[in-house]
Amino acid sequence: MRAEALQARVERRGDATVVRLGGVLDIASSPSLRSAVLACLAAEPAMIVLDVAELRHDDDIALTVLPALAQHAAAWPGSAMTLAAAPPQLASALDRMAVARLVPVFPTTDAALAGRAGQPAPAASGRVRATLAPLLDATAAARHLVGRACTRWGADHVRDVAELVVTELVSNVLRHAGTEMEVAVARDRRLLHISVRDRGPGMPRLGGQPRGEDAMLAEDGRGLLVVGALTQAWGCTPVPDGKVVWATLHL
Structure with missing residues (x-):
């Protein structure tokens, strides 16, 4: 008997995103849940609430x-992910698997959005962004954006590293996308979260040697090796019109 498909209905609630899930979550449908959450993360919400009532x-x-997705959301874009309205059988399983x-x-989506029940939901304390044309001065503009943000937030101790990371990410877009x-x-x-979203094809391979169109982003491996060496974590998230390459630094 074919398993019931997983459904995900997405709602924007201010700077938060609510995903109302229905159907059956199993090994076969878990990639669909992952895709739905990653698509929501592309909008960089302050938090994502998974309403699991159905x-x-x-x-x-x-x-x-679920914890794997929460970890990804926390690393980039610094979004909190919570669960809401779990029915008794699911709540027991979440506790049994230590997911909770x-x-x-x-207990409810509204409680999750309000950060009640003694578990205030973490939210980013600052976010700035800029849209840049694919011109040579984009790297300087990106460094300026990141440097000013670090100074404003009292994070000058990571400013030099953050400017180097964003330079590598923007340079990658200029060279390949x-x-x-x-x-x-x-x-x-x-954490300090840095991301660069472009509209180019291809994805950097997170391990091993690039193949096919992935080789477009390989450079000779040095740029992303630098990013990996300097940051707590980095990765690439596909979005409908391209991709987001992101990195995080400890504060």
């Missing part, structure tokens, strides 16, 4: 996708 699961193992210790669970880009920098209590 969600069922056939296998506890499938629930492990890693992802905050609220050649499209307009959006540079963003955000700060929360522990």
